[in-house]
Amino acid sequence: xxxxxxxxxxxFLSQFYRSFLxxxxxxxxxxxGATKADFSQASGAWFVAFALMQFAVGVSLDRFGPRRxxxxxxxxxxxxxxxxxxxxxxxxxxxxxxxxxxxxxxPVLMASLFIFAKTFKAAxxxxxxxxxxxxxxxxxxxxxxxxxxxxxxxxxxxxxxxIAALTLLVAAALLVFVRDxxxxxxxxxxxxGFGGFVELLRLRVLWPIIPLxxxxxxxAVGIRGLWAGPYLTDVFGANALxxxxxxxxxxxxxxxxxxxxxxxxTVFKTRKWVAxxxxxxxxxxxxxxxxxxxxSLPVATILxxxxxxxxxxxxxxxxxxxxxxxxxxxxxxxxxxxxxxxxGVGVMQFATGAVVTGATVPGEPVAAYQSLxxxxxxxxxxxVIVYLKAxxxxx
Numbered sequence: 001x002x003x004x005x006x007x008x009x010x011x012f013l014s015q016f017y018r019s020f021l022x023x024x025x026x027x028x029x030x031x032x033g034a035t036k037a038d039f040s041q042a043s044g045a046w047f048v049a050f051a052l053m054q055f056a057v058g059v060s061l062d063r064f065g066p067r068r069x070x071x072x073x074x075x076x077x078x079x080x081x082x083x084x085x086x087x088x089x090x091x092x093x094x095x096x097x098x099x100x101x102x103x104x105x106x107p108v109l110m111a112s113l114f115i116f117a118k119t120f121k122a123a124x125x126x127x128x129x130x131x132x133x134x135x136x137x138x139x140x141x142x143x144x145x146x147x148x149x150x151x152x153x154x155x156x157x158x159x160x161x162x163i164a165a166l167t168l169l170v171a172a173a174l175l176v177f178v179r180d181x182x183x184x185x186x187x188x189x190x191x192x193g194f195g196g197f198v199e200l201l202r203l204r205v206l207w208p209i210i211p212l213x214x215x216x217x218x219x220a221v222g223i224r225g226l227w228a229g230p231y232l233t234d235v236f237g238a239n240a241l242x243x244x245x246x247x248x249x250x251x252x253x254x255x256x257x258x259x260x261x262x263x264x265x266t267v268f269k270t271r272k273w274v275a276x277x278x279x280x281x282x283x284x285x286x287x288x289x290x291x292x293x294x295x296s297l298p299v300a301t302i303l304x305x306x307x308x309x310x311x312x313x314x315x316x317x318x319x320x321x322x323x324x325x326x327x328x329x330x331x332x333x334x335x336x337x338x339x340x341x342x343x344g345v346g347v348m349q350f351a352t353g354a355v356v357t358g359a360t361v362p363g364e365p366v367a368a369y370q371s372l373x374x375x376x377x378x379x380x381x382x383x384v385i386v387y388l389k390a391x392x393x394x395x
Contacts, residue, residue: 003067003178007112008135009170010074014105015139016147016163017078018046019225019251021098023148023244026233027156028094036230038091040353042098043226047346049102051339057107058335059194062328065180066111075171077104082164086157104167109136111178113334117322118181125322126271126395130262130315137258137312140224140251148244196332205324206337208390213317213337214344215383216279219286219376220311221345222352223304224250227372230356234365236297246301253305257312264316265395271320272392275313276384282310283381290373294366314341323393348379 021028021043028034034042053073060069081100088094109132116128150159200206223231228247232238238246261278265271285306292299318337325333352372359371 003174004112004115006170006173006177007066007070007108007115008132010070010105010108010174011112011132011136012139012142013074013078013163013167013170014108015137016143017082017098017101017105017139018043018050018221019140019247020143020147022225022227022229022247023144023240024151024156025229025243026240027151028091032088032091032094034091034094037353037357038094039226039230040349040356042091042094043222044346044349044353045095046098046102046105047342047349049099049346050106051343051346053103053106054110054335054339054342055194055197057110058197058332060107061110061114061331061335062196066107066114067175067178067180070107070111070178071171071175073107074104074174075168077101077106079104079164079168079171082160082167086160086164109133110331110335110338113318113338114331115181117330117334126265126316126319127262129318130258130312133312133315134255134258134262137251137255140254141248143225144248144251145241145244148240152240196329197336200325200329200333200336203324205391206321208386208388209317209321210337210340211383212275212279212387213314213321214340215348215380216275216282216311216317217314217341218345218348219282219380220250220254220308222348222376223307224254226349227352227356227369228304231293231369231372232297232300235294235369236300238297242297246297246304249301250304250308253308254312257309258315260309261313261316265319269394270392271316271323271395272387272390275316275320276387278310278313278316279380279384279387282307283377283384285310286373286377286380290370290377293370293373317341319395320390320393348376351375 021039077100081097081104085097112132113129116125120128224247229243232243232246264274268274285303289303321337355375356368356372359368361367
């Protein structure tokens with residue numbers, strides 16, 4: 001349990017790092033001259049680096065186990081990247097820092113899912129994953145109002161440097177407390193390396209699941225971690241504390257959504273249709289936000305909360321895919337699907353930056369954000385349609 005607790009703290013930091021830019025938008029614009037395109041690149045760099053590392057993480061989990069994989073990468077990438085961020089003097093340094101942090105955070109959740117898959121019954125995988133994600137998502141909460149208040153009181157640099165030190169402490173805890181699961185006697189010895197990913201991609205049963213896995217998380221985390229700050233500032237004139245409060249509500253909604261999705265597959269005896277209904281609600285909420293983008297701050301907040309709740313189907317989709325992955329490829333199986341999930345977010349961060357830049361109309365700030373929300377809604381709707389062809393995996 002101490003090892004799982006250490007991993008939970010590490011995942012807390014991972015969630016914080018992927019979402020804290022929205023709150024620091026005003027001060028980074030003022031002090032470093034960062035633009036919306038810079039923030040898009042920095043946020044996208046985190047997700048792309050995180051996603052690309054999944055292949056190495058998958059092989060490392062199967063060969064070396066979760067303890068060394070998670071501890072070493074979090075210390076070097078996470079702690080080192082946070083140090084670079086705290087000392088940044090230009091937008092380019094922010095991009096470098098976020099890239100390093102993405103690399104450092106890459107193995108944390110996957111190490112946890114690897115342990116769950118090896119030690120828990122398959123029927124409990126969705127609940128364990130969703131609830132672990134929910135607890136870790138409290139990092140989103142800390143990256144909202146508490147971060148805004150702390151940065152105003154002590155300055156953003158000291159706060160980030162303290163978090164860098166905390167990251168190194170958590171990495172040390174992983175090395176001390178995490179225990180690698182024993183390989184079962186009937187499990188073949190691993191010797192396929194990166195070829196295991198090719199074997200997984202030959203499983204056609206995974207193909208319809210991949211697009212929704214790649215897109216379902218992108219609107220909630222993209223808006224919460226990147227676009228909420230500029231949107232609320234440009235359309236409603238919100239300051240850092242208002243942004244912090246709104247994103248705090250959205251963060252709590254994402255936590256609640258993960259808890260809610262967790263047991264639904266066992267309640268309704270289906271994973272596929274729970275994901276279909278939940279993500280259809282998400283499409284409707286994003287579409288409503290596009291139509292009502294400048295209605296009022298309370299209306300926008302309610303819709304952002306709904307997007308947060310309905311966009312938390314990550315754990316459910318991971319369980320759906322995991323049901324079709326052979327035992328000797330569990331490490332690569334969970335990391336492959338996580339590659340598509342986080343990679344989808346990274347691609348969408350870069351794409352949405354281009355969408356907002358291209359749709360910007362001088363004197364009409366709402367136009368860019370309406371285009372942004374329409375883009376998210378259409379992409380998610382298409383992925384849901386493809387997912388309808390997926391084979392169900394009943395718990």
